[in-house]
Amino acid sequence: MPTTVKGVIARAEKAPAELVDIVIPDPGPHDVIVDIEATGVCHTDLAYRDGGINDEFPFLLGHESAGRVSVVGEAVTHVEVGDYVVLNWRAVCGECRACRKGVPQYCFATHNASQKMTLTDGTELTPALGIGSFAEKTLVHEGQCTKVSEDAPAEVAGLLGCGVMAGLGAAMNTGQVQRGESVAVIGLGGVGCAAIAGAKLAGATTIIGLDVDEKKLAAASELGATHTLATQGLSPQEVAEKVQELTGGFGADVVIDAVGIPQTYETAFYARDLAGRVVLVGVPRPGVELTLPLLDVFGRGGSLKSSWYGDCLPERDFPYLTDLFLQGRLPLDRFVTGRTDLAGVDTALDSLHEGGTLRTVAVIGR
Numbered sequence: 001m002p003t004t005v006k007g008v009i010a011r012a013e014k015a016p017a018e019l020v021d022i023v024i025p026d027p028g029p030h031d032v033i034v035d036i037e038a039t040g041v042c043h044t045d046l047a048y049r050d051g052g053i054n055d056e057f058p059f060l061l062g063h064e065s066a067g068r069v070s071v072v073g074e075a076v077t078h079v080e081v082g083d084y085v086v087l088n089w090r091a092v093c094g095e096c097r098a099c100r101k102g103v104p105q106y107c108f109a110t111h112n113a114s115q116k117m118t119l120t121d122g123t124e125l126t127p128a129l130g131i132g133s134f135a136e137k138t139l140v141h142e143g144q145c146t147k148v149s150e151d152a153p154a155e156v157a158g159l160l161g162c163g164v165m166a167g168l169g170a171a172m173n174t175g176q177v178q179r180g181e182s183v184a185v186i187g188l189g190g191v192g193c194a195a196i197a198g199a200k201l202a203g204a205t206t207i208i209g210l211d212v213d214e215k216k217l218a219a220a221s222e223l224g225a226t227h228t229l230a231t232q233g234l235s236p237q238e239v240a241e242k243v244q245e246l247t248g249g250f251g252a253d254v255v256i257d258a259v260g261i262p263q264t265y266e267t268a269f270y271a272r273d274l275a276g277r278v279v280l281v282g283v284p285r286p287g288v289e290l291t292l293p294l295l296d297v298f299g300r301g302g303s304l305k306s307s308w309y310g311d312c313l314p315e316r317d318f319p320y321l322t323d324l325f326l327q328g329r330l331p332l333d334r335f336v337t338g339r340t341d342l343a344g345v346d347t348a349l350d351s352l353h354e355g356g357t358l359r360t361v362a363v364i365g366r
């Protein structure tokens with residue numbers, strides 16, 4: 001029997017998100033229904049609401065979640081009713097050309113639910129990142145559920161479902177930060193601060209946090225930055241020189257751009273050591289272009305990498321990162337800087353423009 005629950009939708013471009021009744025259909029063979037306990041408020045939800053992703057309105061917003069499996073389709077084997085899970089948007093297929101080459105983090109055919117959630121009038125919803133979890137329940141593919149320790153609170157574990165994983169993985173997976181290396185992170189919101197924490201976990205010894213907003217530097221220091229720099233008014237070259245001063249005159253081994261605008265990318269490009277790595281994890285806006293001297297791209301060597309979702313593999317990464325949190329070795333709870341409920345999601349999305357918080361989490365039900 002289809003179930004009607006509350007969910008937050010975006011009906012039209014730039015219109016406020018609305019809390020409405022949505023219909024969860026019976027699961028298809030490999031689908032599961034998850035009772036959502038907590039969902040983080042991510043910039044991607046804001047981009048969906050404001051028409052920055054595509055125009056497949058109405059969207060069911062929300063995608064950074066933990067909850068409990070309540071119904072499973074007839075062919076589900078990956079999870080059982082009652083399992084405590086973090087939702088992911090990288091349920092790898094195992095069969096596409098990326099999966100067959102042994103790089104499933106690039107899977108080109110990730111799984112989503114086979115059935116459609118709808119409004120009560122039958123209008124099909126587009127779930128954000130194939131999840132849609134600013135809702136009391138959602139419908140996903142079984143592979144989108146990753147079991148983690150019951151001991152981690154949902155508002156903390158759920159953060160691994162998107163932004164915090166993106167930042168941790170930008171350092172640990174994409175950047176391949178090694179013990180004793182130097183790392184600089186540009187942009188100290190939730191993703192950038194997670195990259196700082198990831199650099200620390202990976203054993204970096206010099207970790208530099210940079211942001212134009214001086215107020216954001218303190219959180220980076222708490223999470224592992226050994227140095228911080230306020231960069232308001234400085235050119236990319238000036239910022240790069242300051243990073244060089246902190247790294248023996250050379251630049252950082254890895255520079256992570258968690259903003260994604262030409263100025264921060266240029267800063268990252270020149271703030272790294274010769275043959276260093278640049279990791280772009282901040283999501284650029286459509287239409288933005290980058291200009292760099294091609295001779296410098298060649299002559300400085302190294303690698304320029306993009307990091308989608310921190311190159312994570314949920315089944316590998318979510319359980320061990322949850323365990324590190326429970327052992328006191330990764331302060332995931334430090335990222336929760338605000339709480340709201342489903343009715344407060346639209347206001348929380350607006351407040352993302354102001355910055356200053358790492359993550360606001362909608363606490364939904366238990």
Ligand SMILES: [Zn+2]
Pocket residue numbers: 092093094095096097098099100104106107108109110
């Ligand atoms: Zn695949």
Ligand SMILES: [Zn+2]
Pocket residue numbers: 042043044045063064162163
């Ligand atoms: Zn997200």
